[in-house]
Amino acid sequence: MPELRHDPVQRRWVIIATERAQRPHDFQVDRALPQAQNCPFCTGHEAATPPEIAAFRDAAAPNAPGWKVRVVSNKYPALRIEGDLERAAAGQYDRMNGIGAHEVIVETPDHDKDISDLPIEHIGQILKMYRERLIDLQRDPRFRYILIFRNRGAAAGASLEHPHSQIIATPVTPRTVAVELQSAREHYAVKERCIFCDIIVDELRQHSRIVTADDDFVTWCPYAARFPFEMMLAPRKHAADYAAMDDAQILRLARHLREVILRMKDSLDDPPYNFLLHTAPSYQMQRRRPGYWSTIEQDWHWHIEILPRLTKTAGFEWGSGFYINPTAPEDAARYMRDVRVPVMER
Numbered sequence: 001m002p003e004l005r006h007d008p009v010q011r012r013w014v015i016i017a018t019e020r021a022q023r024p025h026d027f028q029v030d031r032a033l034p035q036a037q038n039c040p041f042c043t044g045h046e047a048a049t050p051p052e053i054a055a056f057r058d059a060a061a062p063n064a065p066g067w068k069v070r071v072v073s074n075k076y077p078a079l080r081i082e083g084d085l086e087r088a089a090a091g092q093y094d095r096m097n098g099i100g101a102h103e104v105i106v107e108t109p110d111h112d113k114d115i116s117d118l119p120i121e122h123i124g125q126i127l128k129m130y131r132e133r134l135i136d137l138q139r140d141p142r143f144r145y146i147l148i149f150r151n152r153g154a155a156a157g158a159s160l161e162h163p164h165s166q167i168i169a170t171p172v173t174p175r176t177v178a179v180e181l182q183s184a185r186e187h188y189a190v191k192e193r194c195i196f197c198d199i200i201v202d203e204l205r206q207h208s209r210i211v212t213a214d215d216d217f218v219t220w221c222p223y224a225a226r227f228p229f230e231m232m233l234a235p236r237k238h239a240a241d242y243a244a245m246d247d248a249q250i251l252r253l254a255r256h257l258r259e260v261i262l263r264m265k266d267s268l269d270d271p272p273y274n275f276l277l278h279t280a281p282s283y284q285m286q287r288r289r290p291g292y293w294s295t296i297e298q299d300w301h302w303h304i305e306i307l308p309r310l311t312k313t314a315g316f317e318w319g320s321g322f323y324i325n326p327t328a329p330e331d332a333a334r335y336m337r338d339v340r341v342p343v344m345e346r
């Protein structure tokens with residue numbers, strides 16, 4: 001059973017998950033990713049994964065070929081779904097059982113197609129699956145936050161080449177999200193406006209950091225970007241919860257996201273990258289907890305962060321929490337804005 005341990009000095013939780021890698025040689029860096037013939041996510045290899053949790057498929061039988069998007073439990077989960085939290089003191093420390101969910105969304109049966117190679121309708125199915133899993137996992141009162149993310153390329157932490165996203169539901173709100181939630185709440189308390197809406201209005205007015213914008217979504221390089229070509233994508237209209245999007249909005253997001261990824265890939269020659277979704281915490285359940293804030297639907301604005309992995313975090317970053325970004329976000333945005341991407345209707 002994995003365990004969550006609290007660091008009282010840094011005020012952060014760490015997952016101790018010893019089943020994932022026990023021996024020093026499991027930590028080899030820059031290992032080659034497995035080839036398609038023994039890839040557990042390829043179509044025809046359904047038996048190599050834990051049983052399906054959900055899928056969009058043409059054929060009726062689960063755990064067999066015929067699917068387009070498939071969700072399974074992670075075979076080496078960082079957190080486990082069964083059991084109770086058993087929050088406890090351990091001497092002067094705090095700990096709890098590593099309860100949570102760790103799922104993999106296999107995005108396509110095709111090993112060699114990245115998300116931006118797929119038709120909009122298929123990307124839409126991936127993004128709909130995000131919504132379905134969020135709605136399902138938000139029902140579990142043990143989970144405070146559900147993070148969906150995507151690692152592409154070994155340098156971005158992917159252990160399999162086959163295009164996939166991951167979902168981790170945690171019994172505590174991750175610190176990075178907690179800081180964002182706190183800022184948004186405090187901004188709203190003073191100004192009665194959403195901090196993200198304020199930023200979006202300002203970015204659209206200035207335009208220098210906009211990568212692309214359409215009627216529904218906008219992507220820009222943040223003013224204080226940590227990494228070169230870091231991007232933020234958000235709906236233009238205020239919305240706290242990703243899972244509240246309807247099918248038509250999701251299709252428009254698919255179109256926007258594909259364009260953004262194509263601009264990034266073209267500018268940077270297919271870089272490794274991480275992408276993460278910061279939606280609202282599972283507030284439907286949490287709301288009943290005393291002291292849970294009531295303005296979350298007004299103060300939080302869901303967004304996706306896209307982080308190309310072009311630089312390595314080293315001692316200074318780890319020691320200080322500062323980042324040194326060698327590319328001005330205005331330059332990165334202009335570069336990606338100027339890329340000519342093919343206009344594809346499907």
Ligand SMILES: [Zn+2]
Pocket residue numbers: 036039040041042043110111162
């Ligand atoms: Zn594969």
Ligand SMILES: [Zn+2]
Pocket residue numbers: 194195196197198237238239300301
């Ligand atoms: Zn907003």
